Each structure stands twice: as structure tokens, then as C-alpha cells.
Amino acid sequence: MTHPAPPLAALFELTHRCPLQCAYCSNPLALTPPAQELTTAQWQDAIRQLQALGVLQVHFSGGEPAARNDLETLVETAHRSDLYTNLITSGVTLKEARIDRLAGAGLDHIQLSIQDTDEAQADAMAGVKGALARKAAAARAIRAAGLPLTVNCVIQRRNVARVAAMIDWALEAGARRIEIAHVQYYGWAIPNRAALLPPREAVDRALAVIEDARERLKGIIAIDHVIPDYYAARPKACMGGWGRQFLVIDPAGDVLPCHAAKTIPDLRFDNVRQRDLASIWNEGEAFQRFRGTAWMPQPCRSCERKEVDWGGCRCQALKIAGNAAATDPACALSPAHARLQALAGVTDLAPSPLLYRRYI
Amino acid sequence: MSERILIARESRPSLRRGVRLQFDSARQRWLLQAPERIVLLDEIAHAILTRCDGNVSVAAISEDLARQYAAPKEEIERDVSELLQELADKGYVSA
Ligand code: SF4
Numbered sequence A: 001m002t003h004p005a006p007p008l009a010a011l012f013e014l015t016h017r018c019p020l021q022c023a024y025c026s027n028p029l030a031l032t033p034p035a036q037e038l039t040t041a042q043w044q045d046a047i048r049q050l051q052a053l054g055v056l057q058v059h060f061s062g063g064e065p066a067a068r069n070d071l072e073t074l075v076e077t078a079h080r081s082d083l084y085t086n087l088i089t090s091g092v093t094l095k096e097a098r099i100d101r102l103a104g105a106g107l108d109h110i111q112l113s114i115q116d117t118d119e120a121q122a123d124a125m126a127g128v129k130g131a132l133a134r135k136a137a138a139a140r141a142i143r144a145a146g147l148p149l150t151v152n153c154v155i156q157r158r159n160v161a162r163v164a165a166m167i168d169w170a171l172e173a174g175a176r177r178i179e180i181a182h183v184q185y186y187g188w189a190i191p192n193r194a195a196l197l198p199p200r201e202a203v204d205r206a207l208a209v210i211e212d213a214r215e216r217l218k219g220i221i222a223i224d225h226v227i228p229d230y231y232a233a234r235p236k237a238c239m240g241g242w243g244r245q246f247l248v249i250d251p252a253g254d255v256l257p258c259h260a261a262k263t264i265p266d267l268r269f270d271n272v273r274q275r276d277l278a279s280i281w282n283e284g285e286a287f288q289r290f291r292g293t294a295w296m297p298q299p300c301r302s303c304e305r306k307e308v309d310w311g312g313c314r315c316q317a318l319k320i321a322g323n324a325a326a327t328d329p330a331c332a333l334s335p336a337h338a339r340l341q342a343l344a345g346v347t348d349l350a351p352s353p354l355l356y357r358r359y360i
Numbered sequence B: 001m002s003e004r005i006l007i008a009r010e011s012r013p014s015l016r017r018g019v020r021l022q023f024d025s026a027r028q029r030w031l032l033q034a035p036e037r038i039v040l041l042d043e044i045a046h047a048i049l050t051r052c053d054g055n056v057s058v059a060a061i062s063e064d065l066a067r068q069y070a071a072p073k074e075e076i077e078r079d080v081s082e083l084l085q086e087l088a089d090k091g092y093v094s095a
């Protein structure tokens, strides 16, 4: 049997602990309790196995990865294994001394997320007070340590009008890059969908602002923007294609082809405590199920884009079309596309209460 | 706010912090590791970037490559500047 190409990158969800409670969080509703998290040695072992397998970049994420006090140790292990190390953080608990230690351990880059540039709105979305000022302080410390910074903003209906202000915030913070991402409707974002989905006109206005800023700020800040699925005509290649480039390890050690894969109920996941990562990647059931094109239904099967977008997102197919093996409803050729568009029309004009992410 | 880096003949380019050249032994090829990106390099791009140590000018890099590949200097210099400008705009190269 020939093996699939090795993965390029791995996302470590080190923990589900987080000081924030974002209503759009893509973590699952059933958060992993701290006692079930992998140990330091188990993460280090995973790092070495992945390096041997051909992984080039490790993204330390969560939850809030800084909630693990062994973060420096893990960064150092990855760095010594020649892996590119990236920290994806909310920044609210990152103090100067910790950032310096992380830089010293060989951290290559930090992605810092902000909820909004309006303080009251940022607090309302994260469910805590005063996060934005602490993020600004973290950004200063990151730049002082000489680390490159990307600012990430998750866009939803309450902040979609402030895209220009977010770009300014990122410039002020000294970021080389800003990533403007629309909420992905997994995890906590699903029960909050009606309160989070922006109206079409607002998305179009934000797009115009971004296009203008890209021209104006060329070479000063790179602006990455992804069109929200709900308003697209063709899907994105989720994770660069199922089991093609990317894997996720969740806090308890389950290995997933994408961070939302656990929403597919009949998929069985291997765990790093029981099986080595090479055989999980090469032969594991969860990776094999939707790898390549053999599993595809029509219209994907005879479509010329099947090796471009790989049929889109499996989790969205399940959610909207009711079948994880269906064509992604974000595709205009999908029979369920109208259903997705209808959902996009159901935005809640009266501000509805948000369900905050927390252990339940 | 910083300004756009413009690559000129006398610029002395180097890779910025958080960007590095790496040989990928699993795939047997050179690549550029950058923030949340991996850039695959062809032979020419690799030859250019190994010379970007902050001490050598674009003109000197181009001359060197023109000699090595026995190619017209103007053409090489155009390719070198184009690649480096593109990477500078992405935030990977300073000069
Ligand atoms: S989205 Fe918010 S709540 Fe979820 S992990 Fe990130 S910062 Fe924490």
C-alpha cells in the first residue's frame, strides 16, 4: 500500500481552558476537563513523532495555550526538532516575562486575536471585562521581544462595521499581517448563529474596505481575508483537503483531520496514547474516510474542481445537508445550497442574548 | 507606521525574524518557513535567498547568479528584484 503524502502542519489544542468565553468559539460544547489533558511528556512525544513524519510547522492553540505552564517546554522541544513554532493566543494572560521566555525557547511567531476594537462590544463578545487593553499590552511586549505578530479578528454582525478600525489597531500594534476571518459555524457558534451572522450588505461593505486597504497598505501590512462560506459560490478546500496537509490533536490526545471533525458522530478517532502518529495519519479510519476523491458523490465526482477544493467541508455538509459525505452546501452546485442561503437570510435583527462558552 | 520596503539595485536584502530557509528532508526540497505559511522554492528562488544575508546588494547577487547560470545580467536582475519585492510585500524580506 502506498502511503499518503505526509502532513505539513499540526495544530495542538493544548487545553480547553481559557480566560475568555467567546460566543463564537469553535471548541466543542463538551469541553475537555483539565484532568484529561495530555501530559508534557505525551505532547513532547507527539512533537518528535510528527517531525519524523515530515511535519514542518506546529501551531500551539487551545483554548488558551498559555494556560498550560509547560508551554515554554513544548515550544523548546518543537524548536529543537527544527519545527516552525506558532502560538495562537488571546493574549490576555501573556505578560512580558512570559513572552520573553517563549521567545528564548525559540518561538517563531505569535497570532493574537481580538474580538472587537470597541471595548464594550469586545467585552460583550468575550464575556469578560477589559480584555482589549491587556491584548494591546501583550502586542507591545511581543514586538519588544522582536517576535513577528499577526493580528486575527473574527468577524460577526456586531463588529463587521469596524473592519477599518481593526486594520488600524493591527498597524498600531506593529503587526506584519492581519487575518480577517468570518466566524466558522462550529461549536459554540452554532447556538449563536442567528446573533452572529452579519447581513449580506455588511459583508460586502467590509469587503470593499479590505480591498481598498490592501492597495493602500501594500508592503506595510499583509491583509488576509476569507469570504464567509455562507455567502460563497464555491467552497474552500477545508484544511487543504481532508487528510492531505493538516492534523489536529485535541487536549485529550484524539487526532482529528480538522478541528470540527468530532461533530461527525459516526467517525472514530485514534488517540496518541494508543497508536503512533504515522499509522494514525497513514491508515487511521478518520483520515481515510474522506481522503482523496473516491468517497465523493455527485456533483463532485465528475467536477473539474474536485482536486481543487476536495468537495469542501465535511462538517458543514453534515450540519446543513444532513450527511457528512455530501457535497459542501457552500457550493452552488450542491442540492442543499439553497438551504444554506436561507440560513444566511435568518439573521436576528434584534440583538439576541449570547450563549457564552464555558464548562457545562 | 512603517513604510513599504522598496527593493532597489543597491538594497541589501535579508530574511526577517520569523522567516527561515530550511531543507525539508522528508520531501527532499528547499522551502521558506514563514508565519503560518510554507513557501516551496525552486532552484533559482533558493539560489537567490541563500545569498540574502544583509551584506550583499541586489546588483551583486544578480551578477553572481548571471555568472553561475551563464544568463543575461539584466534578465536575472529583473527576476531577482521581482521575487524580493514580492517577498518584501509579504513581510518576509527586509532591505
Ligand atoms: S475563541 Fe475565545 S473562548 Fe475560544 S479559545 Fe479563543 S479566546 Fe478562548
Ligand code: SF4
Pocket (backbone or CB within 6 Å): A234, A235, A299, A300, A301, A303, A304, A305, A306, A307, A309, A310, A311, A312, A327, A328, A331, A332, A333, A334
Ligand atoms: S461540486 Fe464538489 S468539487 Fe465541484 S466545486 Fe462543488 S464542492 Fe467543489
